[in-house]
Amino acid sequence: MKAKTLKKDKVNIITLGCSKNMVDSEVLSGQLKANEIDVVHENKKFDHNIVVVNTCGFIDKAKEESINTILEQVEYKKQGQLDKVYVTGCLSERYKNNLEEAIPEVDAFFGTMELPLILKQFEADYKAELLGERLLTTPKHYAYLKISEGCNRTCSFCAIPLMRGRHVSRPVDQLVAEAENLVKMGVKEMMLIAQELTYYGLDIYKKRMLPDLLNRLADIKGLEWIRLHYAYPTKFPLEVLDVMRERDNICNYLDMPLQHASDNMLKAMKRQITRGEMEDLVSAIREKVPGICLRTTLIAGFPGETLDDIEELKQFLAKERFDRVGIFTYSHEEDTSAYALADTIPQEEKERRAQEIMEFQQELSYELNQEKVGKTFKTLIDKKEAGRYIGRTEFDSVEVDNEVIIAGTAPLKTGEFYNVKIERAYDYDLEGVVVK
Incomplete structure (x- = not known):
């Protein structure tokens, strides 16, 4: 494409949000490079003349960070330091019209699935033969492998389906080919990511295919660690654990966001599971894979949450003793079903509750870590x-x-x-x- 300067274009990609966004940026980088366009990621030298901001729209704080980053890049453009500013990702997918009106200085906004349209801005072609090839932004010894896009779940707090669409699995052979290519590049650890890992395969194979995929990936020579992120607890396919136990290069690790433990909250969040069912699942997982590391993520301050709900959550944590716990404060997202509920808990109180839970978990984490001394x-x-x-x-x-x-x-x-x-x-x- 023509730019104001005579020198060759150089594109800097700025990635905000989760690892799934990071993979999207890596794929875009690979496509640009294959079209002989100079591309860098999070460039500190500022010797680029074009910026692509890959935004996150998950919760309020992420939206604020994304908007501030866009405004910062627009300011560079106004000062003549940049020729073009493009915006893509979840925030752009969800609020494209509002953003175009509010920040007209941006040259173009793109949704989450519009990679070919971004490439057109550079007079570049989408190269299908590059499927799975990308420029890693991580250290070369580990990488994320995104096995599907979108989500069919209807959790009341979550706007991800609005930004990423319905669940679409990637074919097993395609994923195996990508993983083999990554191993050739030096990757030794692969983290499987998706909006919802356990749904994998239902759309294209009519059955849950995560165990089959894991076996195929575990056969790849040189791939020493395979790690599972973002598993949904309802109807969790326990046969996944059989593969984990049998294959040495699948880490005894499972990231399974539970969001809460109070039945009142789980129902309001539309999680399709009860506390008792979660306890049974955790017990079954630990029975199948003794010594497994369980990570979960929680939400504090959901509409209607009481202090009794917080106490119940702490009791659940004390009983189940998760190895790792993360926590978000509830973000009132428009067009989600929870948006119809009154968001009456002040942000300060949400943060206080989150801090209370994390301090409680901190003591458990210390105790669990002490058990590792000498091993x-x-x-x-x-x-x-x-x-x-x-x-x-x-x-x-x-x-x-x-x-x-x-x-x-x-x-x-x-x-x-x-x-x-x-x-x-x-x-x-x-x-x-x-x-x-």
Whole structure:
């Protein structure tokens, strides 16, 4: 495309939000590069002249961050530092008309499924033969593998189906080919992501195909860790756990957002499950895969939530002792069914409740980590920082879970595995030494 400058265009992609957005940015980067367009991600040098902002529209804070980032880039354009600003992603999908009216300086807005239209802005062609090939924004030893798009669930608080559409699974062969390509690039750990992992395959194969997919991926030589994120608890396919137990390179790790534990809240959230059913599921999971690491995510401050509901949630956490817990405060999202409910809990109170729950969980996390002292774990080195190496065990995913801090002068290689004996444990981190 023609730009104001005579030099060749250079595109900087800024990614906000979740790992699913990150994969979208990586795919866009791969397509641009294949069309011989210079592309970078989160460029700090500011030697680019075009920006693509990949936005998040999940909750209020994410929307605010996305809008501020767009406005910041528009200001650079006004100052003559940029030629073009494009916006894509979830916020753009959901509020395109409003954004076009509010920020006319943006050259074009695109939805979540409009990659070919973005490429047209660069007079570039969508190259179908590149399916699965992308430029990684992560360190080369791990990557995310998005196995499906969209969601058919009707949780009352969630706007994701409005932004990502209905569930669409990617074919098994396509995913295996992408994974094989990533392993050739040096990837040793793959994190499977989707809006809802356990629904995978129902749309195109008429049955839940996650166990079959896992077996195919586990056969790939050089793929040492496969990790499961975002599993929905209702009608959870327990045969997934049989594969996890049988295959050495599938991490004994499951990220299963439960959102709450009070039956009143679960019903209001339209989660299609009760506390008792969740307890039975957790018990069945731990029976099938002893020692499994369970991560969950919760919401505080949903309309109608009482202090008794919070106490019930804490009792549930005390009983089930999840290894990892994250928490969001409720965001009142228009066009969701919960939007019809009165959002009467002040933001400060939502945050206080979230903090109360996290402090409660913090004590449990400390106790669980203490149990690891003296034990040795296979550990993947992610980086070197301030003279120390930072790694993770199979029970820890990137950015959201424990890190293993390894002291000592012996040189370690990033992206390699070492046996690390844990010597000290804290609320959310472990310290250890490499052993033979």
